[in-house]
Amino acid sequence: MSTTPTIVLVHGAFADAASWAPVTRALLDEGYEVAVPPVFNRSLTGDSAYIRSFVEQIDGPVILAGHSYGGAVITVAGVAENVVGLVYVAGYALDEGESLGALQGGFPDSDLAANLVYSPYPIDGSDPGTDVAVKPEAFPDIFAAGVPKEVSRVLAVSQRPLSAVAFSEAAPVAAWKTKPAWGIVSSADHTINPDVERFGYKRAKARRILELDAPHLVMMTHPEEVAKFITDAIDELA
Template identity: 60%
Template sequence: MSLKDNPTVVLVHGAFADASSYARVIPELIACGLDVVAPAVPNRSLLGDAAYVAAVVRQIPGPVVLVGHSYGGAVITVAGVEDNVKALVFLTGYALEEGESLGELQGGFPDSDLPGALVYTPFPVEGSTTPGTDVSVRVDRFPSVVAADVDPHLASVLAVSQRPLAARAFTEKATAAAWKTKPSWGLVASSDRAINPEVERFGYRRAGMTTVEVDSSHLVMLSHPVAVAELIHEAVRATAQ
């Protein structure tokens, strides 16, 4: 398999984070000769974020393997219907059904530690007198809930540099489920305290994904980058073939 046959790997970050959450995975992928794109997702609405990622994907010549972490899994569920997306990889993510919201999928399972650690902050919405609501994680709870096995110094930096998620993203319904037509892989973080691992398992099982489990916190890309890179490589190899 020559490098020119490889798809581009597009890494979609989740809520309360930015593309730097892939900082330890990207070097692993680049070292193998893969082209990587890690866009900054607006985190304003599920459908708006999916449209943004889809626009990024459409500008990439050739095939794409689309990777989504956490909320990014919901984003790639919708954006992954783009013609040049050849495979999906979900990392501790939401694999929504068409017509389903994050809140509805989560609501079928016991809460994780995350809901009790959330902070709600109003923000101005351009052209509207009604403010939106940003959702983030309490700084003092972020390390234990989201990044329990990440270096404590890094976890403290991540806690104060969050990219909030607008509350509307939790209630918007997916307009497509790309996993129905694209081969998909899923990683469950079995020690996840931000998303109940059963939510991950259920979504992956429903989608018929190839699934692996890693004993990890929610930020598996930072605590287990080699395992994440290996799963992405598996999808790349299958796509290139």
């Protein structure tokens, strides 16, 4: 069994595993074991349970890196016994009993709030749920700022929505209370107020906080810096 952690990259809302592609490639090129599972964006507890199950099937230690809503997911899934650290990348570091909405509610809205669209989706045996997505015309400037326009236009029409229930669902646990954490703040973020990121990381007593003059999709615009931040966290654990 390897003592070097497997790096599990967790994507957020309105994106998919491909959003991590530049960082994934950089880490693989350096010889790290990397996994990038899907997040279904249906509920915080459900998504976290899936990621925890995925992690627990890995033989050896794991370091979780979560972007955006993926930060909330690793906060809960990170209590898995083989998780040795949490890396937040422009993400939500929730407290136990806290929801995304509650954390965001303590700070001024980002530009995202006025550019969301809501649509119903069927739930077998229950009332319809509500999907939340970013207006495609606003997506390139708000969610994918800094990404080439020809790429951001494709991302805008292929985004993975987030169920509205995920905004109000409280985190049942906060793994950062027992696991070391690190955090990247995207200071030019128009999707999450950067102060939300800073507050969460400081509350989690992050070992190191890196401020980058970067947009929300920092792992696409600054992959080398993000990859190095993750590997530096691994070195600190060693």
